[in-house]
Amino acid sequence: MHNRRGFERDGAAPYVFLAPLLVLLAAFMIYPVVMNIITSFTEWKGYGPWKWIWLANYKTMIADEEFWTSIKNTALMVLYIPLSTIVTLLITAFLREGIRGWKVYRAILYIPNLLGYVLMGVIFSIYLRDDGVLNMAIKRLTGSTIHFLITPVLAINAVGFLLVVFLHLGFGLIYFLAAMNGIDKSIYEAALIDGAGFWRTLFKVSIPSIRFSVEFWVVFSFIEVFARMFSFIHTLTQGGPGYSTFTLEYGIFIQAFSKFKVGYSSAWSVVLFLFCAMISIAQIRLMKRRDE
């Protein structure tokens, strides 16, 4: 949006062009968010009349162990973001060196992104079962079984590793490869002449040159963690065992659609909304910085 030429306006035309979008957003985004804030002060089953209870939902929430588990789990997902960033950058750097078969590797690692969270969630729910291929192999090697989806601490870490690191790898490879291909080739040649090895080239040339892409990647990962995890959790663990794989998003779903405490779930939604607002501010600041 750099084309600020004079002050002459285009009259009504822009609003006509924007009308379909803005009508849809008003109905399906702004209205729901405003209603969420209002219903967070009520006791409401999702139908029928509601009762104003003001801050009671928030008080319940602060005392609710499920809520704090959700926050903790969401934070744990965030801790996987650095690992995901490093692993993705490292493998991108491998592929960038033009090792044989790099295109095939890139395509295969992209498959999870094609199949989407629902299919991948169900696929891993089969693969990680006690009688799945992975556990059969582990049993052959060690004689014991690892209950990935039954032991709470393993289940939540499986969700974190799979969603944040594994499922985004293929996407990140394409993204970072495109970014690294935009780097001036002569910089790499100069580094090579200086005798820089693989690691020095990666940390002194590649990563600094695509700094903005890396920062956008981190913002993107935050969005995924806070706002895009529902489908994967719902199909992999369904929040379980117990509520050990609840995230904020999943908690909202359970409160609203399985316990029918819609008013209470709205209080959780307001918390999630505040987190999203912070991510959005980070995103906008980053864009401003890049444009300068």
Added chain:
Amino acid sequence: MKKVSPFSPTARILVQIVMIILVVASLLPLYNVISASLKSIDEYPTNPVLLPKAPIFDNYKYAAFAGHLIRFTVNSLIYVPVGVALYVVICLMAGYAFGKMRFAFRRSIFLLVLFMSIFPQLLLATQVSKLISLMHLTNTGLGVILSWVAYFSPFGTYIMTTYFADMPYELVEAARIDGASQVRILVSIMAPLALPMIATIAIIGFQSMWNELPFSMLILQQESLRTVTLGIAVLRGEYGLRVPILSAALVIAMIVPLLIFLLFQRYITLGVTAGAMKG
């Protein structure tokens, strides 16, 4: 790709080994599902790992018909293209307005749209399903399509906006001097120039809608209307459903996404770089 490289021959071999391990590890879950889908319900518990002794296709027959996977796929193939068409038109118009037109509050409205592009669906789900039911669109394709188009448009609009904003303004200026209306400029000059990006957002929209779960789950409660993604999610929750049958259903559900990949790989690659906020 490159002639010179900081890798020694030994390092090259090590990297190859790492990559092969990684790729094999990422294919194993798929192998698990595909091989299970070809085993009988009696064979799977005794032979979960190795290839089936004699592959059978009963699970596919069951998943396709009794499990309604064919019907669900057809449903998706109806809803999603209609949704994508609407989505493309809306994003194109809005992207052009934000990228190339001048009006009051342009930047504020644009930032609001950008903000909405990251909203979690669960934040909206209760009210969206209530709204759809108020419009008497529960259990209709139109209901789910509207919810998808509304939810995914901010992101598509964002991509179209950055694309149009980077186009030279002289194109618009010249057309306006010739007296062309804004609609004509968009339809006959800008849209044809933006075709690769339109194809890209169409693919992004297709994948997003195809894989969408929460809204379709709330809006399409009647079994015969389910999308393929919703159908799989419901099957997963069905108590006591055997792994071979669920696996066959999964394989059937993979067909369309994989076909899309084979046909439109170029636009998927473009979509990743455009979609990830062009760093």
